[in-house]
Amino acid sequence: MSVSVFLSLTQSSAQQRSPTSIEGSIKNSNREALVGATVGIAALNKFTLTDAQGEFRLTAIPAGSYTLTVRYIGHQDAKQTVAVSSRTVHVSIVLEESTSELSEVEVVGKTDTQLAKEQPIKAEVINTRAFAMQPTTMTDLMNRASGVRVRQTGGLGSNANLMLNGFQGQAIKYFRDDIPMDYLGAGYNFALVPVNMLERLEIYKGVLPVRLGADALGGAVNMVSKRSYDKYAESSYEIGSFNTHRASANLYYQDTTRKLFVGADMFVNYSDNNYDVTVDVTDEETSTQHKEKIKLFHNTFKHYYGELYGGVIGTRWADELRLSLTGFWIHRDNQYGATMDQAFGASTSRQYSVIPTLRYKKSFLNKRLQLDQFLVNNTIHTEQVDTVRGTYTWYGTFKPNPARRGEMTPQGSLADTEFSYFTSRTNLSYRIHDRHRVELNVVYTTLGRVGKDPLGLTFAASGRDILSVPAEYDKLVAAAGWESRFLDGRMTNELSGKFYRYETRAMDADYEGDEINRSLTRERWGVAEAIRYTFRGNSFIRFSGEVSTRLPEQGELFGDGNLRVSNFALKPERSTNVNLGYRYQNSKRYTLEINSFYRITHDLILNVPYNLLLNRFENVNDVRGLGFEADATVSILPWLKANGNFTYQDFRMFDTNNKLTEDARLRNTPFFFANLGLTTAHTNVFRSGDKLQGFWYFSFVREYYLDYVPKDREPDGLLGLWGKAKFDTDNIIPDQSVHTAGLSYFPVKKLSVSAQVRNLLDAGIYDNFRIQNAGRSLHLKLTYIFL
Incomplete structure (x- = not known):
């Protein structure tokens, strides 16, 4: 496998061993950013996708030595051993094009969005990053999901009532980053927040995860804030x-x-x-x-x-x-x-x-x-x-x-x-x-x-x-x-x-x-x-x-x-x-x-x-x-x-x-x-x-x-x-x-x-x-x- 890898590590000799992060960029041989490349550490079951600039970040990585795997359709896989201490590790990786058929490429890494979709508790997960640049609304995205209808009493700013599998009103609870949103009043809700403010939208129908503590009958909506870089x-x-x-x-x-x-x-x-x-x-x-x-x-x-x-x-x-x-x-x-x-x-x-x-x-x-x-x-x-x-x-x-x-x-x-x-x-x-x-x-x-x-x-x-x-x-x-x-x-x-x-x-x-x-x-x-x-x-x-x-x-x-x-x-x-x-x-x-x-x-x-x-x-x-x-x-x-x-x-x-x-x-x-x-x-x-x-x-x-x-x-x-x-x-x-x-x-x-x-x-x-x-x-x- 022919892979060119450029790795720069900025590390500290401090004895502190707090979780840190691995971040960097993924490009092809023409130095063009690869969007949607899978980057992850299988040993920790942590994976993510590169953004529109070909950049990624894996957070909360304990100190140790790990194998970082990168995969992208039509390109050869890359593996790099990365030592993590108390400082953020910066990685730049270049993938070479693959001469094998597309049908032979298998991506095994999973993003947080994919993992959320596959939990035992059923959730509709909307990857809002995929629509961040469009002049769309969260209401539009939710109405395109199965089992979900937004009941809105007019135009922008009107009352919005979500219906999930027949339940509506107060039977559905709302969260921001796993926290009940009542304290935000009408100031922050799915009908008003721009799509590019969020990482994803999790819509639970019926049973809720334990981390979402609420007295909900019909389900819940969890608005996950956009992840930031340095x-x-x-x-x-x-x-x-x-x-x-x-x-x-x-x-x-x-x-x-x-x-x-x-x-x-x-x-x-x-x-x-x-x-x-x-x-x-x-x-x-x-x-x-x-x-x-x-x-x-x-x-x-x-x-x-x-x-x-x-x-x-x-x-x-x-x-x-x-x-x-x-x-x-x-x-x-x-x-x-x-x-x-x-x-x-x-x-x-x-x-x-x-x-x-x-x-x-x-x-x-x-x-x-x-x-x-x-x-x-x-x-x-x-x-x-x-x-x-x-x-x-x-x-x-x-x-x-x-x-x-x-x-x-x-x-x-x-x-x-x-x-x-x-x-x-x-x-x-x-x-x-x-x-x-x-x-x-x-x-x-x-x-x-x-x-x-x-x-x-x-x-x-x-x-x-x-x-x-x-x-x-x-x-x-x-x-x-x-x-x-x-x-x-x-x-x-x-x-x-x-x-x-x-x-x-x-x-x-x-x-x-x-x-x-x-x-x-x-x-x-x-x-x-x-x-x-x-x-x-x-x-x-x-x-x-x-x-x-x-x-x-x-x-x-x-x-x-x-x-x-x-x-x-x-x-x-x-x-x-x-x-x-x-x-x-x-x-x-x-x-x-x-x-x-x-x-x-x-x-x-x-x-x-x-x-x-x-x-x-x-x-x-x-x-x-x-x-x-x-x-x-x-x-x-x-x-x-x-x-x-x-x-x-x-x-x-x-x-x-x-x-x-x-x-x-x-x-x-x-x-x-x-x-x-x-x-x-x-x-x-x-x-x-x-x-x-x-x-x-x-x-x-x-x-x-x-x-x-x-x-x-x-x-x-x-x-x-x-x-x-x-x-x-x-x-x-x-x-x-x-x-x-x-x-x-x-x-x-x-x-x-x-x-x-x-x-x-x-x-x-x-x-x-x-x-x-x-x-x-x-x-x-x-x-x-x-x-």
């Missing part, structure tokens, strides 16, 4: 239709000792969101309603986010100590409410916070015991302004009404509320020996709410502002797990148990008399099991099941002091989930995955009307159902790849004591959706070393229903996949087909220009409770890597 600086700017602007910047720096680091992440989102929608408007002369296309006029969204961080790594007293200070500010014009029945023209809402956090990681007992501790304490401020004495029409015309103090509600609002958060997350992992590992994860959260609203609701007897009475909520979720490997690693078993506890202290807002102090404590237990068995070759089968609990959240128990009243009688949701799946991967040509799932949920918590004006959360339903999903990726040609998936889920009500709703589909929930995609990649198109990528995506959602519909009124076609429903079309969210296409061009390795057209055919798109989303839009994005 010196790194990148910026991007996107402009789009409806006066949309999105900008981001990432900075990271390590000093020459490789012990100290500092960094910054920043992004901005802005949009007028003034797209066309079709709504019911009232004729001024006849007072009759008719449908008409109008342009939204009070729908602006502004969002600023910044994070500064720094710390130390690789010292005797800390593998990593990271301090960060995060700030965000959001302004939203409210054009409509939960539905598009009424236009608003002046109401606004704001949210902002400054958030200090600390994270500490340390290994003990010769790296067998790992500690990961996270702490945060902050306050999120929210403001709701609704003081217009009158109402607006969809044409933007204002109609004065002195009897009103607000347009959204007759009494109006000047609510100013503070939500305080304290979260402690402790994770301990101990490797008993190579085949057995135990883990403990404890998340303790304290939340408080206090505020004021001179126009808001009051207690009937005392007249006190409801928001001015403090409400407190404490939650503890503890999980313990045992991971075991058998049959030479071909079988992996993960057994875990969970303990849930919450306590509330608040004033009951029943609006019927004297104030009543309420305190409540509830406790529950849960258990989960996940098994993966690997067959000979590149295929495996996995099974998981759990009995889980979802505790009521603060807002569901306390209300919001405005239109949502309290309900301290809420019981936790209970669910039994079972998953069975099979995955086969041929690294040269295709990947196929098939999964099935069954869910049965009791005491489902939903927001329902309380009277003509107010609403509250109640335990109203029991739901059960099953579903199937399939996902495939095929390399048709060296430069052309295709992928597709579909999801069918049949979730229905039971024990409702109502003939109309018994065995009816879960309302406002899609039951069939599918995706197709084509991507191309070309090099040396207009100049030597440039790259051109093309992409086309198609998404289809079968019609579904706003409300519960008797089963005999559903379409007669097999599984409801074709035919027409036998009831009023106003209750139907129709079939939807959306095409998206674009191009990305890399004239040089540090610069990219990408254009994309969403909803190419300008189809009518309707989402949560039939709120209409934007039609055709054009987006252009520029990305430049400084270092």
Whole structure:
């Protein structure tokens, strides 16, 4: 094997033996960067892929001597012995082209993304780095995954509700780097974070890993932050239709000792969101309603986010100590409410916070015991302004009404509320020996709410502002797990148990008399099991099941002091989930995955009307159902790849004591959706070393229903996949087909220009409770890597 290897090592004679890193670049014989080369150390089961500059980094490498393996299709493998001490090792490797046939090349290394996909616990893993240069959104990427639908109530900045295998809302929990994200409020979520800010997105359906400590029924989303290099600086700017602007910047720096680091992440989102929608408007002369296309006029969204961080790594007293200070500010014009029945023209809402956090990681007992501790304490401020004495029409015309103090509600609002958060997350992992590992994860959260609203609701007897009475909520979720490997690693078993506890202290807002102090404590237990068995070759089968609990959240128990009243009688949701799946991967040509799932949920918590004006959360339903999903990726040609998936889920009500709703589909929930995609990649198109990528995506959602519909009124076609429903079309969210296409061009390795057209055919798109989303839009994005 003919390989040229250039190796430079910068090492210290210090006696310290903390984990360090190996980094460097991989090039071909023409000194061109090789993108996607596999680099790893098999003895440690650590692998990664080179980035767009042909660079890589392997972190947390214990001191010792290792064989570094590099593989790239069409090139000869390279192996290099690397000695690791207390300093970062720098490697530069050149691969020679292989004269053997492509079919003889086998890549055995696996990236963190690949490893996450192959765990016993099922996860949809989206490699966001592959889309970092495109003017796409996290919502677009998630909607292309099987079993996943994002329910968005409008354009950029609107509320986004994720649905996983039939579950949605608070049944799904959100994490950032394994930490619950509640303390970030609306400032950091998947609908707003630029794609190039993340390394990958992990979407768990049903059972969760022990390290994600949460009371989730339907699954969780873990947003894994982008990994940085010693010196790194990148910026991007996107402009789009409806006066949309999105900008981001990432900075990271390590000093020459490789012990100290500092960094910054920043992004901005802005949009007028003034797209066309079709709504019911009232004729001024006849007072009759008719449908008409109008342009939204009070729908602006502004969002600023910044994070500064720094710390130390690789010292005797800390593998990593990271301090960060995060700030965000959001302004939203409210054009409509939960539905598009009424236009608003002046109401606004704001949210902002400054958030200090600390994270500490340390290994003990010769790296067998790992500690990961996270702490945060902050306050999120929210403001709701609704003081217009009158109402607006969809044409933007204002109609004065002195009897009103607000347009959204007759009494109006000047609510100013503070939500305080304290979260402690402790994770301990101990490797008993190579085949057995135990883990403990404890998340303790304290939340408080206090505020004021001179126009808001009051207690009937005392007249006190409801928001001015403090409400407190404490939650503890503890999980313990045992991971075991058998049959030479071909079988992996993960057994875990969970303990849930919450306590509330608040004033009951029943609006019927004297104030009543309420305190409540509830406790529950849960258990989960996940098994993966690997067959000979590149295929495996996995099974998981759990009995889980979802505790009521603060807002569901306390209300919001405005239109949502309290309900301290809420019981936790209970669910039994079972998953069975099979995955086969041929690294040269295709990947196929098939999964099935069954869910049965009791005491489902939903927001329902309380009277003509107010609403509250109640335990109203029991739901059960099953579903199937399939996902495939095929390399048709060296430069052309295709992928597709579909999801069918049949979730229905039971024990409702109502003939109309018994065995009816879960309302406002899609039951069939599918995706197709084509991507191309070309090099040396207009100049030597440039790259051109093309992409086309198609998404289809079968019609579904706003409300519960008797089963005999559903379409007669097999599984409801074709035919027409036998009831009023106003209750139907129709079939939807959306095409998206674009191009990305890399004239040089540090610069990219990408254009994309969403909803190419300008189809009518309707989402949560039939709120209409934007039609055709054009987006252009520029990305430049400084270092």
